[in-house]
Amino acid sequence: MTISAVQVRGLVRTFTLKGVLNGIDLDIAPGEFVALLGRSGSGKSTLLRALAEIDHEAEGSGEIRLPERLSVIFQDARLLPWMRVLDNVLLGVPGREARVRGRSALAEVGLAGRERAWPHELSGGEQQRVALARALVREPKLLLADEPFGALDALTRIQMHALLRRLSDVHDPAVLLVTHDIDEAILLADRIVMLDDGRLAADLPVDLPASGIARRERIAELRALLHRLLGVEEAPADYHEDTTPPEPAALGRAI
Amino acid sequence: MNAYSDLRVEPITVQKPRSVPKQRLSPGKPARYGILLGPALLLLYWTVLSVTGWLDPRILPAPWTAITTAIELIREGRLQENLAISTWRAMTGLGFGVIVGVTLALLSGLSLLGGYVIDGLVQIKRGIPILALIPFMILWLGIGETMKITLIATAVFFPVYINTHNALRAIDLRHVELAETVRLTRWQFLRSVVVPGSLPGFLTGLRFGVTASWLALVVVEQLNATSGIGYMVTLARNYAQTDVMLVGLVLYALLGFGSDAIVKQLERGLLSWRKTLGR
Numbered sequence: 001m002t003i004s005a006v007q008v009r010g011l012v013r014t015f016t017l018k019g020v021l022n023g024i025d026l027d028i029a030p031g032e033f034v035a036l037l038g039r040s041g042s043g044k045s046t047l048l049r050a051l052a053e054i055d056h057e058a059e060g061s062g063e064i065r066l067p068e069r070l071s072v073i074f075q076d077a078r079l080l081p082w083m084r085v086l087d088n089v090l091l092g093v094p095g096r097e098a099r100v101r102g103r104s105a106l107a108e109v110g111l112a113g114r115e116r117a118w119p120h121e122l123s124g125g126e127q128q129r130v131a132l133a134r135a136l137v138r139e140p141k142l143l144l145a146d147e148p149f150g151a152l153d154a155l156t157r158i159q160m161h162a163l164l165r166r167l168s169d170v171h172d173p174a175v176l177l178v179t180h181d182i183d184e185a186i187l188l189a190d191r192i193v194m195l196d197d198g199r200l201a202a203d204l205p206v207d208l209p210a211s212g213i214a215r216r217e218r219i220a221e222l223r224a225l226l227h228r229l230l231g232v233e234e235a236p237a238d239y240h241e242d243t244t245p246p247e248p249a250a251l252g253r254a255i
Numbered sequence: 256m257n258a259y260s261d262l263r264v265e266p267i268t269v270q271k272p273r274s275v276p277k278q279r280l281s282p283g284k285p286a287r288y289g290i291l292l293g294p295a296l297l298l299l300y301w302t303v304l305s306v307t308g309w310l311d312p313r314i315l316p317a318p319w320t321a322i323t324t325a326i327e328l329i330r331e332g333r334l335q336e337n338l339a340i341s342t343w344r345a346m347t348g349l350g351f352g353v354i355v356g357v358t359l360a361l362l363s364g365l366s367l368l369g370g371y372v373i374d375g376l377v378q379i380k381r382g383i384p385i386l387a388l389i390p391f392m393i394l395w396l397g398i399g400e401t402m403k404i405t406l407i408a409t410a411v412f413f414p415v416y417i418n419t420h421n422a423l424r425a426i427d428l429r430h431v432e433l434a435e436t437v438r439l440t441r442w443q444f445l446r447s448v449v450v451p452g453s454l455p456g457f458l459t460g461l462r463f464g465v466t467a468s469w470l471a472l473v474v475v476e477q478l479n480a481t482s483g484i485g486y487m488v489t490l491a492r493n494y495a496q497t498d499v500m501l502v503g504l505v506l507y508a509l510l511g512f513g514s515d516a517i518v519k520q521l522e523r524g525l526l527s528w529r530k531t532l533g534r
Binding site for chain 1 (some may be wrong): 435438451
């Protein structure tokens with residue numbers, strides 16, 4: 001058995017502000033990109049907050065094993081408005097040489113030269129990129145992201161998808177991305193985990209073919225399945241009439 | 256000859272370049288010394304009333320009388336001497352008031368026990384007007400400088416404490432969460448989140464505190480003082496020297512106005528990261 005970056009056993013949260021968890025078992029391999037899907041109130045954010053160890057108000061039990069170095073990205077960029085961009089990136093990272101790393105992290109997210117800007121001088125997408133730089137400069141083994149693109153416009157979101165995918169390939173942390181966007185999950189993740197009512201409802205590998213018709217078909221299959229699991233009607237424009245929705249078992253392990 | 260040569264060139268009406276649109280809901284860009292307009296108008300009004308003789312000099316002397324009397328007082332050395340002692344009292348009281356206010360606000364804002372012990376007491380004490388304390392202050396501390404400075408410091412303490420305490424309690428929980436996820440130490444958390452986050456509240460308190468210090472000064476200097484602007488005014492009142500009384504009043508106004516301007520300047524420098532309507 002391979003060593004996990006994240007190991008969760010029997011995680012229960014009975015009282016939280018954001019939803020409950022009824023016994024979660026989850027493993028994430030080092031470098032694996034996992035998307036966590038689920039309806040509102042299914043417990044996605046509760047699980048992420050438990051992993052980030054910021055769910056102080058919660059009551060429950062269970063076992064969580066995490067790497068020492070982990071970073072969190074929130075839905076809002078959560079920059080400190082009284083610190084310049086570079087100081088925000090380096091929040092809590094001591095040392096002179098850190099400034100060099102901070103600069104290169106900003107360059108990686110395309111914000112070289114904006115080190116001395118105030119957060120309010122940046123656009124929403126740029127602020128979120130600063131948050132990404134702040135996460136990466138800590139060289140995390142696990143990156144937790146709670147709907148990080150939810151507040152961005154469609155175009156910026158597409159750019160951010162590409163950026164996150166590229167940077168997670170370069171830095172290779174395990175990633176747990178909470179999202180309610182099915183296409184975002186399929187596009188970015190190696191594996192999609194679905195929560196429903198505080199339980200794991202599905203665990204599907206994405207394994208997209210590199211290109212061509214096979215890739216499009218696999219995306220359509222996954223999308224249809226995920227829509228069905230989430231209990232929502234799919235938009236007809238995305239749907240091939242001749243594609244019968246495949247059996248869940250044919251695609252992956254449906255719990 | 257080319258294919259385009261027979262095309263007629265239509266004259267294009269060039270639109271007048273539009274100036275940058277004004278921000279409709281904002282009062283606009285502030286003029287540099289705009290704040291002086293109100294005082295200048297008052298001075299003008301006063302001058303006109305004095306020149307036309309509508310204002311009896313026994314009720315309120317003319318503005319230039321204030322200036323000539325001030326020059327005279329400076330020549331005698333009385334003005335600068337009294338001004339120095341008054342400023343020293345106000346500043347010392349302000350200093351102690353700010354130190355105690357901030358310290359107690361930090362204790363009660365950042366620890367639960369501190370909040371239970373300190374905040375309740377302060378809220379009760381707040382119900383008692385400062386001036387009502389004067390008899391006890393005199394009983395405990397006498398009528399010397401200690402009593403005067405203690406009273407000024409007490410007056411400064413309340414606005415500083417209350418505003419700083421509120422600002423500390425209003426620190427954004429999301430920033431606290433962030434501090435936890437980036438594993439800030441308690442000290443780093445204080446330095447990078449708590450202090451800058453509560454600075455706007457503290458500075459508001461400081462502005463009120465500065466005003467309170469002058470206010471308390473006026474009161475304590477009329478109590479058995481033998482020096483200071485208040486003493487000068489009290490003495491002048493006994494001899495019905497309205498011009499000296501007026502100089503005292505103008506001095507208080509200038510001191511209050513000047514010190515408020517200093518704090519505002521401080522605010523502008525320290526809070527340059529803020530984007531607000533008023534700047």
